[in-house]
Amino acid sequence: MPASIQLLPDLLISQIAAGEVVDRPASVLKELLENALDAGSRSIDIQLEDGGVRLIRVSDDGEGIARDQLALALTRHATSKIGSLVDLERVGTLGFRGEALASVAAVARVTLTSRQRGGEGPAHAWRLAGETGAQPEPAALPAGTVVEMRDLYYNTPARRKFLRSANTEFAHCGETVRRIALAHPEVAFSLSHNGRVNLHLAPADLRARAAVILGDDFLGESRPLDAHAGSLRVFGYCALPAYSRARADAQYCYVNRRFVRDRLLAHALREAYADLLHGSRHPAYCLFVDIDPALVDVNVHPQKTEVRFRDSRAVHQFVFHAVERALASPLSAAPFALPAESPPAIAVAPADEPIGASRVPDPPAMRPWPTGQGALHVGERVGRDDYLAFVRSARSPEPETPACEAAEPLLGYALAQLHGVYVLAQNSQGLVIVDMHAAHERILYEKLKRAFDERQVAAQRLLIPAVFAADPLDVAAAEEHAAALEQLGFDLAPMGPRQLVVRSVPALLTAADPAALARALLGELRENGVSQILTTRQNEFLASLACQGAVRARRLLSLAEMNALLRQMEETERSGHCNHGRPTWMQISMTDLDRQFLRGR
Template sequence: MSQDRIALLSPRLANQIAAGEVVERPASVLKELLENALDAGATRIEVEVEQAGIKRLLVRDNGAGIEADDLPLALQRHATSKIRDLADLERVQSMGFRGEALASISSVSRLTLTSRRRDAEYAFAVQTEGRDMRVQLQPAAHPFGSSVEVCDLFFNTPARRKFLRTEKTEFDHLQEVLKRLALARFDVAFSLRHNGKSVLNLPPATEPSEGARRVSMLCGSQFLEQVLPIALERSGLKLSGWIGLPTFSRSQADLQYFYVNGRAVRDRLVAHAIRQAYRDVLYHGRHPVFVLFLELDAALVDVNVHPTKHEVRFRDSRLLHDFLFGGLHQALAEVRPQSTPAVATETHAQTPLEQSAMPLAEAPAATWRSAGSGLQSKPGGFAVREAPAALYREYFAALDETQATDSSAEIPPLGYALAQLKSIYILAENQHGLILVDMHAAHERITYERLKQAMRHEGLRGQPLLVPQTLALSEREADCAQAQSHWFDKLGFELQRLSAESITIRQIPALLAGADAEGLLRDVLADLLEYGSSDRIEAHCHAILSTMACHGSVRAGRRLTITEMNALLRDMERTERSNQCNHGRPTWTALDMPALDKLFLRGR
C-alpha cells in the first residue's frame, strides 16, 4: 500500500499512540488509577509496587466497584461513567474522565481488572496483554471495591522502556504522585509498599491534629512551624492552605502544591501570581513553599486542556490573578515580629497598586515623607531628590523618645535593647530570651516601606521625553496599550497611538529616567496579554526605591543610643515585611532560654 494513502490505524496501534499521551512512566499509571479509585468513593487505597512499578503495580480500593457486565467496557476507548453530554464536560467534577486511560495502560502492559460491587455476590475479573481490546470475563475472589494490577509495563514497546530511569528515580516519582493526592484528600487512608516493604501508611485524618500529622509526614516535620495559614474568600473564589515564611524557602521548586477543586495542577498564571506576592521578601534564586487549595465553580475552569489534566484554563484569569496576588501579598506583608502569626483572611481585594498599603505609624511616616524620604513633592506626583547624608538622624528625631523601657507595660515581641555589638547588631531581651537585630537591614526595610508608601500616596510624576519614541507593535499589543491607557497614565506614562500597529511614548515615570522605556513597555504589554496585569513598572520603581533605602539607612559602624535602638525595634514591629530586608535576608533572629541553656549544657 502506498505510504501517501490515508488508512485507519489498527486498534492496537491507536491505543498505543493514546498511551503515549497519558503513560509516560509508572507514576503516570499510578496517577490514573488513584484518581479512578477516588472517583469511585474509596476511603482506603492500598498501593503495592515491585521494581518501582515497572515489574508490577497494584492499586486496591474499597470504592463502589464496577458492574460485572461493565468490566469489559471499562477497558474500551472512550468509555466512561463520568461524562454523558457536553454540559458534563464543561463542569467536570470528577478527578478523571478520559476514556482512554485504562485502555491506554492495558495496551502497553499486562493488566488485570477485578471488581465487586456491594450488592454483588461474587467478584469478576478481566485481563488483557497489550493486544486488541478483546477480553474475557471470569469469576474471582475479591472484597468489595476494585483492584487494578499492571505488570511488565512497556513489555511490548521496548523503545519506550529504555527511556525509564533508575528504580530509585522512578520510585521517587511514584511517591510524589501519592503524596500530591494524599495532601488533597485527608479523609482517605493511603498505604504504599515497595518490594514487599511498607513505605507509607497514612490513616484517614478527620481531626485537625490528625491532618497536621499527615502534613508533617508528607512535607517535613518543620513545615507547619514555618508557614502561614491562609483562608481567603472573594467573588466566588476560596483559597485555603499554607504558604511558607520567606525564610523557609527552597533551592528548588520541590515543595509547591496547588490544587483546583481538589485536582493538583501546574499553571503559569498561578505561578506568576505567587511569585509576584513573594517578590519583595524572597532571597534571590530561592523558591517559596506552599500547599494551597483553590475552590471555584467548576464551570469557571477548563480541566480538559491537557491529556494528563496537569494544566487548566481559567475563564477569568485577571480576576484569579488579582485574587491570588492580592491575598498572598497582603498575608506576607503582615508578617512582622510577633508571637504567633494570625490566619490571613480577606473579604475585599484591592487593586494591584493598593495591595501592600497597610498603614504605618502615622506621625513618623508623615515626617519621614517630608523630611528624609529622598522624595520631593510635585504637583503631578513626586520625583527623586538626593537622599541627605544625615537621613537616619532625621528618622530617629521624628520618633517619640518617650518609647523608653517601661517595666509595667507588656513586653513587646522584640523586647528592649540591652547593647550594641560591634556597631552592627542590636542585642535585646524579650520575655523568651535574647533577640539579635541587624540594624542596617532592619532600618533598610523600614525606609523602603515608607518610600513605597509615599509613592502610593503621592503617585508617580511623569517626565516628558525630549525625543518621543515610536514603537512598532502587533495590532493586538497596540489595542492592549490603548485599552490600558488610563492605567499607564497613573504610572507616569503618556502613550499615543499612531496607527493600527504603532504607538509613541511621549512621557515616562521620572523614577525611570534613563531606563529602557521601549523594552519595559514591551514586557509590560506581554504581561498584560498573558496574565491580565503587570507589575514590571512598579517593580522597576521599587528597585530604585530599594537602592535609595539602602543608601539612606543607618550604616554598620554607627553607634546608637539605647533610646535609638528601642525606637528602631518598635518601628520594626509596626512595619510590613520587617522580618526581611529589601533583598530577602533576615533582619533579626532569636535565641530562647532553652537554646541558650543548651549552649552552656545547663540542666545536664
C-alpha cells in the same frame, strides 16, 4: 505512488493514545489513584516493583465495578463520569476521559478485580484480564477494586528504552503519591516498593498531612492562608522567605484538588513573593484553589496538569492579593526553639499574626534619630540600677498604668549593640537579636512604596549641597529628566560639563550619601529609562534606594535609636525579612538559653 488512506486498528489507536497518557509508570499510577478517589475510596494501598515497570497494583475500598461493566472499563471512551456536554463543562471528578485504563491495557498486562458494595452471588467479586476476548472470572475480594498492571511497554520495546532506572522511576511514583495524598488528607495511603513499605499515611487533616509530607520545618516556616471571594477560595500554607529553595521543588498548587502546573497561578504566586525573595530563590507553598467547575476548563492538557480559567485576570489578582496579604502581616510573637542537643542553629522567628494593638506609643521617626540619651554598648559595665534606668528612659512618657495592664512590645527593649551590626533586646520571652541594616532597609522600602503609591514623596533640601564628578552621559541624563527626578524627590542639576550637584533628596533617605543615591538613580535611568522606573521596575528601584539609605553596619546607635528601630519593625509589613529575603530578627527564649547552659540539671 502515495499510500492509500486507511483506518487504523483499534490496538494501534490505543497504543498511540497511551503515548499521551502513559509516558512512565508514575503516569499510570496517577490515573489509577484518581480513579480510586473518584470511586469514593477511604483507603488506598499501592504496591510497586522495579519502580513500577514490572508491577503497579492499586487496591482501594471504593464503590467497585459490576461484573457486566468490567469489560467496558477497559474500553476506550467508556466512562461513568460524563454523559453529556453539560457534564464536560462542569467536571467535578479527577478522571473523566475514559481513556486511562484502555491506554494502559494497550501497552501493559492489566488485570481488573472488583466487587461492588452490597454485591450478591457466590463469589461476590470478579476478575477480568485485559486480553482480547477474555471473560470475567469469580474471585475473592472485599468491597472495592484492585487494578494490577504488569510489564509496562512489554509490547512496545522502543518506548521502554526511554524509561530510567528503577530508583528514578520509583522516585517519580513516590512524588505522584505525595501530591495526591496532600490534596486528600481524609484518605489513608500506603506505598510499598519491592515488598518494603515506603510510606504509610493515616487519615488526618490538612495540617497533619502537610507535616508528614512536607515536614515540620515547612509548617514552622509557613503562614496559614484561607481567603474567600464568592465561589472562589484559596487556602493552604505559604512558606516564609527563610524557607526559600534553590529549585522550584517545594511548590504544590491545586485547582479543585487536582495538582496543576498552571502558568497563570505560578505567575501570581511569583509576584506575591517578589518583594521578599532574592532573584535566584524559589518560594515554597502548598495552596489549594477551589472554584466553581463551570468557571474552569480542565480538559486542555492530556495529563490534566494545566487548566484554563474563564476569568483568568480575576483569579490571578485574587490569588496574588491573598498570598501577598498573608506574607505582609506584621511580626509574630511566636519564637522558634533551639535544637535540644547542640546550639549552633538559631531559627528565625516567623510572623503569623499581627501584634496586638496595646503597645507603647509610637516613637519618633527613624531618621533623624532621637537624641538626648546615652548609648550603651557591649563592653560597658552595667549594674542592675543602670539597666532599669535605661529601660525606663527608652519608654515614651505615658500616664501611669497598673503593672498588670502594661503590655510589653513584641521585640522588647534594646540592651546593646553587638559589633555595630546587631541590636540585642530583651522581651518577655528572652533575647531578641536584630540585624539593624536589614530591618531598617525593609522599613525604608515599605515607606518609599507607600509614598510613591500616594504620590507624596517629600523632598528634604540639603543644608550643604553635594557636588560630585559625573561623566557627560550622566550630566545629560540629569538635565533631560529634571522633571521626573523632581517627582522622585531629587533636585539634581549640572554644575559643569563633568559635575553634578544634589540639592534635595527624598526625606526618607536623608541619612544616605547624596552622591551615592544620585549615582544609583542615574544608573537606573540610563539602563531602564524613566518610564520603567515609574512603572514595571518601580519596586526594584525603590529597593535599591532603601538599601542605600538604610543605617550602615559599624554605626553606633543610642538606646533611643535602637528602640525606635524595634518599634517601627513591629508596625511595618513584611519586616520579618529584608528586601533580599534575609531574616531581620530572631528570638532565643529563656528556656533555650537555660537548656544550653545546663541550668536546672
